[in-house]
Amino acid sequence: MGINSNRGVIYQGPGKVEVQDIADPTFTNPAGKKIDHAVILKVLSTNICGSDQHMVRGRTTAPAGMVLGHEITGEIIEKGSDVEMLNVGDIVSVPFNVACGRCRCCRELDTGVCLTVNPARAGGAFGYVDMGGWVGGQAKYVMVPYADFNLLKFPDRDQALSKILDLTMLSDILPTGFHGAIKAGVGVGSITYVAGAGPVGLAAAASAQILGAAVVMVGDFNKERLNHAAKMGFVPIDLSQHDRLGEMIAQVVGVPEVDSAIDAVGFEARGHSGKEQPAVVLNQMMEITRVAGNIGIPGLYVTADPGAQEKAAKEGSLSLKFGLGWSKAQSLHTGQTPVLRYNRQLMNAILHDRLPIAKIVNAKVIPLEEAAQGYAHFDAGVAAKYVLDPHGVIG
Ligand SMILES: NC(=O)c1ccc[n+]([C@@H]2O[C@H](COP(=O)([O-])OP(=O)(O)OC[C@H]3O[C@@H](n4cnc5c(N)ncnc54)[C@H](O)[C@@H]3O)[C@@H](O)[C@H]2O)c1
Ligand SMILES: [Zn+2]
Ligand SMILES: [Zn+2]
Helix, strand or coil: CCCCCCEEEEEEECCEEEEEECCCCCCECCCCCECCCCEEEEEEEEECCHHHHHHHCCCCCCCCCCECCCCEEEEEEEECCCCCCCCCCCEEEECCEECCCCCHHHHCCCHHHCCCCCCCCCCEEECCCCCCCECCCCECEEEECCHHHHCEECCCHHHHHHCHHHHHHHHCHHHHHHHHHHHCCCCCCCEEEEECCCHHHHHHHHHHHHCCCCEEEEEECCHHHHHHHHHCCCEEEEHHHCCCHHHHHHHHHCCCCEEEEEECCCCCCECCCCCECCCHHHHHHHHHEEEEEEEECCCCCCCCCCCCCCHHHHCCCCCCCHHHHHHCCCEEECCCCCHHHCHHHHHHHHHCCCCCHHHHCCEEEEEHHHHHHHHHHHHCCCCCEEEEECCCCCC
16 A cells, blocks of 8 residues: 555643654554545645534543544555455545435435544544544545545546646535525525625635625625635625624625525634633624524534633523524525535536636635644644645646
């Protein structure tokens, strides 16, 4: 196999990650059972995500010692005896969800909540707390189970390598932004508000645009990220300017209301004062979304938050104005994105030059060994999406 030098990004406790030697991947699942439906990948690109930051900031129950990384694109270098549709040399996108392809949820393409890959709860992922113990892919090599079901093979190797900075976004943020937009009911002519100008917010904004939205507003406090969003053609909403989001939306579209709203912030949301208020985005969305409108919530919410300021929030309980949403007959859609539902179409949009997602999220390539700096810059709110390049193959 030629692997004897695996390295990976290890979570070492709040605020600290380090690249270290890690075990080579093997054909075994987290329970130690031998599996033949897996492949071993040489990782060509693997991105740092806002979801990783929740763990690295100590805002989850992630244990120290975990290998991080769920946004993986790679080349198959070895395959198990049950893998029928893929071959060594194929370049593939790995959905961040680990899914079995066999359970009721997978058969309905609800792959974000596969029932068999995580004994603790529904849903599996690579390198993520509470998601089944699958080893993460911010590494040189990684094992992917149920390969025939999970992997998306790129049609042409040279084309894939030439567009890898865009294609790397298919493992999570592009499908996640798109899922948010679909679940928010975005279509031709929609007035849309996206909370959060991070990579997921920008991916949601780009998705809303490709789905035909008439206006795409993106709100944040981070000036650098707002400037970048404006350059990409979205209407920036500077939340530090005003405490009434509705009034700022009215300045853009004439009424304090949108058809579709997407939460690309999650539970570490900040209120106007700068203080954390985990329910602020959800409450704002119910306020500004029209009656019978839809709210897509890719932003992550947790069942336990050791770093929460309020006691209830430590157990994942939020002060939600639920009656407001109920009285407006709104629909709210939550959960891990089922990446498989969208990644093939989005791949085609990239390959045919319809969706320049790397530019939109400002992809920045860094070596795997510099992962700690990438985490620090991203945490500081730099307007970029960091892509780790473990083998130095991205130009
Ligand atoms: N559902 C899924 O499958 C899925 C997949 C990927 C990421 N996520 C989640 O999506 C969220 C965003 O990810 P990201 O990588 O863009 O993270 P990020 O941390 O880079 O971006 C979040 C942005 O929200 C801004 N923000 C804070 N409070 C705000 C408020 N009240 N209104 C508007 N903006 C506010 C921050 O300034 C920041 O720029 C995270 O919670 C992440 O865990 C979910
Ligand atoms: Zn991610
Ligand atoms: Zn399943």
